[in-house]
Amino acid sequence: MKKSLKANKIKPYKIIMIALFALFLAAMPILTLIFNPPEPKPFSENENRYLSAFPKLSFESYKDEKFMEGFDEWLSDRFYGREEWIAIKNTADKLLGKTENNGVFVNNNMMMQIWKGYDGEIYSKNLNAVNNFVKNNPQAPCYFMLAPNAQEIYGENVPSFAEVDSQKNFIDKLYSDLNESIKTIDIYSALNENKDSYIYYRTDHHWTSYGAFLAYRAAADELGYTASVYDDFNIEQASDSFRGTLFSKTLDSSITPDVIDYYTLKENEPQVKVSVFKDYDTKSGRVNYDEYDSLYFREFLDVKDKYSSFLGQNSPLVTIENPNAKTHRSLLVIKDSYAHCLVPFLSKEYQKVTMIDLRYINTDFRTMTPIEDYDQMLFVYNVITFSEDESNLLKLNMCK
Numbered sequence: 001m002k003k004s005l006k007a008n009k010i011k012p013y014k015i016i017m018i019a020l021f022a023l024f025l026a027a028m029p030i031l032t033l034i035f036n037p038p039e040p041k042p043f044s045e046n047e048n049r050y051l052s053a054f055p056k057l058s059f060e061s062y063k064d065e066k067f068m069e070g071f072d073e074w075l076s077d078r079f080y081g082r083e084e085w086i087a088i089k090n091t092a093d094k095l096l097g098k099t100e101n102n103g104v105f106v107n108n109n110m111m112m113q114i115w116k117g118y119d120g121e122i123y124s125k126n127l128n129a130v131n132n133f134v135k136n137n138p139q140a141p142c143y144f145m146l147a148p149n150a151q152e153i154y155g156e157n158v159p160s161f162a163e164v165d166s167q168k169n170f171i172d173k174l175y176s177d178l179n180e181s182i183k184t185i186d187i188y189s190a191l192n193e194n195k196d197s198y199i200y201y202r203t204d205h206h207w208t209s210y211g212a213f214l215a216y217r218a219a220a221d222e223l224g225y226t227a228s229v230y231d232d233f234n235i236e237q238a239s240d241s242f243r244g245t246l247f248s249k250t251l252d253s254s255i256t257p258d259v260i261d262y263y264t265l266k267e268n269e270p271q272v273k274v275s276v277f278k279d280y281d282t283k284s285g286r287v288n289y290d291e292y293d294s295l296y297f298r299e300f301l302d303v304k305d306k307y308s309s310f311l312g313q314n315s316p317l318v319t320i321e322n323p324n325a326k327t328h329r330s331l332l333v334i335k336d337s338y339a340h341c342l343v344p345f346l347s348k349e350y351q352k353v354t355m356i357d358l359r360y361i362n363t364d365f366r367t368m369t370p371i372e373d374y375d376q377m378l379f380v381y382n383v384i385t386f387s388e389d390e391s392n393l394l395k396l397n398m399c400k
Contacts, residue, residue, distance in 0.1 A: 106255070107158075112158070113205040114162075115151055115165065116164050117164075118165070118170060143376065143377065147187055147191075148382070152188075190215065201242070203243045205245050209261040228348065236262045239259065240257065248304075260307075263344065270324050271324070272322050274318065275291050280368060297312045310340040311355070316357055319353070319355075321352050327349065329351060330353070331352070331353045331375070333377075334379050335357060338382045339355055358392040366399055
């Protein structure tokens, strides 16, 4: 009997470990409150998003458990040493040979956003929204540019056991399913042919300036302009310390930071006016803008979100005017953020280019910028955004 009791007795060092772990769990909220006190709208520069705000305590919120739910969200976003713990975990996973991390493949000094395929229902809804929009708005010829992401072009960096789908097949399917009046633009070929060049960022999900330059060249015949060649440009290395959205997901500092380049024509670089949406008066239908005189917002080079130096952060409406363009034509671009790196090239060919971002518009955008004001319309999306967007492309249905 004595033997059995001795065998079941918890050893002292285990008691100490349990006590230390319990102390750690109890101390974490206290440390968080001390070092990360509640803020009205806490912003994470590293993750480029607003974090969960500290919940308001009231008898009602305590009773229906909303306070505790909000507190859990706040603590998850703000707990003391959060980024350091994430970095340690991700480093440990990497040492164990794990190549997939928080939706990102990390291999061969490169990060790639993972795309495993598409949802047929989302695809059909987005396809129908685009087709119906173009059918109901024939005022300007419409074009579609769908970009693959780095995973597709650099498939050799994807683990052999990974269950991923072909973005090339997805692009071909969409192009064949689009309304026959929509002209499609093949940029896959140009990107794939230049895969040995620096066409995608290592730590961000966007293409580089050179990748966007290749898309600008590939679109020339369809859109009807004579594109400038590479040697026509001066190329300024604006930053060599860019760590983008994929770095924010992995916090893997072993990957080489990215370079951001600005392309300007050696001769006749246009003097542009850039108008960025400020607010919209629904009664008068008037849009108010902040105005700038450059395609490149250099103040973003001093913060983490350096990609926003291309025409600023995502905005409902941005218009670039170039009075010295080669033609008097105008272009309406319905887009995701891939367009921000592309439009500086297109702005050299058009007198006016307007970018519409449906993520930030909840009305019929034609009340702000009528389609009849434009000679052409161009959709610019990457595969992941188009295939996973469950709501924003459906806003096209407002434009009946």
